[in-house]
Amino acid sequence: MIYFGCFILLLVLVSSLVFFLSILFGKKVKLNREKASPFECGFDPNSDFRLPFSLRFFLVTVIFLIFDVEIALLLPASIVFMFSSSFYWFFTIIVFLIILLFGLFFEWKEGALEWAE
Known part of the structure; x- marks a missing residue:
């Protein structure tokens, strides 16, 4: 049991050492607005002028x-x-296709397949 505790302590010390060395010697990058913000399909995520995404x-x-x-x-x-x-095999495939057809007819009935009204 004492070997396990020493092993865990050694792992924590080595990982902490590697972490602090990476912070100390890591490449310092000057953050600007473009590099700090995520890129989402050309939209600026920080602006209020984004158009709502179409549900269609x-x-x-x-x-x-x-x-x-x-x-x-x-x-x-x-x-x-x-x-x-x-x-x-035939029974499984038929049941699978019937479930998919019911889903397709449901989407058709709900109007999800109609692009222009």
Whole structure:
């Protein structure tokens, strides 16, 4: 038990030493407004004149990701078909596609797919 305590103490001392050496010898950078602020798609995050982000762009992105994941899950299913029972494979794929179609019809009904009104 005493070896473990000495080991932890040694780790803390070495990490503290490395931390303070990096602060002491680290490159000093003069901060200015441009380097201190995050870059967000060309918008200045500190100004009040930002336009609100369109929710339609977000919905199209989420729908694209959902159907992109669908393709990534369906393509390997043809390989799994050779190693499993055809009934279970067919049932799983049909249930998966029905869930996706219900989601697509729901988005269509809610108007998320209509870009211009």
